[in-house]
Each structure stands twice: as structure tokens, then as C-alpha cells.
Amino acid sequence: MSETNSTPVLFTRAGIAAGALRTLPVATGGLAFGVFYGFLAGQNGLTLLETALMSAWVFAGASQFLSVELWGDPLPVGALIATVLVINARHILMGATLGPWLKHIPPWKAYGSLYFMTDESWGLSVADIRNGGRDAAFLLGSGLTLFLFWNTGTILGRIFGEMLPDLNRYGIDFLGTAFFVALLAGFWRGRGDLIPWIVAAAVALVMERYVPGTWYILGGALAGSLVGALRHVR
């Protein structure tokens, strides 16, 4: 990977701006999802404080949607925390791949930036690393942009949710899927990726059907990436 690149890793305002700019299109989708999340949270009995706090402090869409579904009286405390841990376990693999940037900057900047790491900002950052990007602040700029849009959407959705028209008819619900498919296309490096990706997709599809929760992302990713690594190293 870019480990052999001798250009020093920077952490600049320009990097924050570059990350923010690159993230704006998907952040718009994040705003729409944030509105939807806020609306759903209100429907499931979360107060405005709880709804807003979850977006600011947990800041992980998939786990927030599921938590809101599990929300009730009495609160299933153990299930809520376990679910969040399981869904977000993928972050462990993701954070490790950002080493080429983060190990060259002060720890407080690295661990501060990681607070804002999401699927989207991580995906864009890994793509930037792969393209030779050497400004680690890209991750923070991307994450902060998503944070701002997600939290704004959350509060708007919680307060004004009841007045929303049905946006799904206009395909807005597909924005997330389209985003991840477009991102996937960007990771294609050649025919060597075909078999690992098919393995990842197949394992994910089987697990999604038969294993409760969202282990399927972790399971598919591990299976596919291990197959790819074994084929590559041998």
C-alpha cells in the first residue's frame, strides 16, 4: 500500500476542506436519513434529548435505527448495548486500515478523528490513501461534515417529522444503497477482486438470512478478504 510513499503525512486545514468537499454529496443523503431517523425515534417514544444525544454520541446510523426499533418500556438495556457493539464491530477492521495515516499524526488528533469515523468517511479516506493522499485531516473533514448533516437532520426530523410527505416514492430511500454501490465500484482493482467479492457477497447473503443481527457484514467481509489474502500471498 502507500507505506512505501516517502512524502510525509500532514494534518492541515486544506485536508479538512478536501474531506468536507468530497463528502458533501453523500452528506446530503445523510441529512435525509437523519430526518428519517429523528422521525422514527419520535414514533418509538424517544425524547428530543435522547434522540439528539444518540446522534451526537453514538453517531452510527445502522445501529441507531436498530436501537430505536428495540426501544421500549422497560428498556432492554443489555440487548441495546450488545446490538450496538455487534453492528459496530466492523469499525475495528476499518480503523486498523487507516494506520498509514493515523500513526504519523499526534495520538489526540488520531483518536479525535476516529470519533467521527463512519462507513462513508472511512470509505472515502481509504480511497484517498490508495490514490496517494497524504493529508490525514481528510478523515476529520469528511467525518465532521457527516456529523453536522446527520445531527441537523436528526433534530429537524424529531421536531417536524409528523409533517413529512412520503419521500420514498422519489427514490430518496435508495440514496444510501446507491452510495455504497458507487463506492464499491471505486474499490475495483482488477479481476483478482472478483472471487473475494463473490465470496464476501455470498457469505453475507447466507448469514443475513440465517444469522440474527448484522453479523453478516463482518462475516462476509472476513470470508472475502481472507480468500483474497490467501490467493494473493501464496
Next chain:
Amino acid sequence: MFGEYQGVAVIALMGLATYATRAGGFWLIQRMRPSRFLEVWLGQIPGAVFAALCAPLVLNSGPAGWIAGLLTLAVARLSGNFLAAMATGVAAIALLRLM
């Protein structure tokens, strides 16, 4: 049971658990020297994560979603334009649902 701030307390714990997953990977990778295999493996992860994420996401969105997903993939590959690919996917599913 724990008063009116039980929800806030649970959210605080959920946030701690989530941050542990965000910081944990980088923390671990600094404490062990990555082998050649580990480096190759980490390089394979991003594509595999999104393949695993996208497969059920697209498949579960029905025939309109399958077509829109394929169109998104095609535009992303051919044009390299992220925004155009996303716009194509959303426009395609909106049109297909009208039909």
C-alpha cells in the same frame, strides 16, 4: 426503573461501546507488527466490506432495486463520477416505481 434518565444512561453506554470499536482497531494495529499476510489482508478488507454490505442491500430492494443497483455500478465504473452514479440509481428507482 432507574428514573427518567435511564434512556440517557443507556445511550451513554452505547456511545462508549461504539467509540471503543472506532478507536480499538487503530490501537491494536500499533501494538503488533503487521506481517506481510496481515498487510495484504487489510488491503482486501474495504472491497470485501462493501461487497458484503451491498449484496443484501441491493437484493432486498426488489427487481427495481436490482436494475437501479446495476445501473449505479455501471455508471460508477464507466464514468468514474460518484455523483452521477448515485443520481442515476435514485432516478432509476423512482422511474421504475412509477411504472
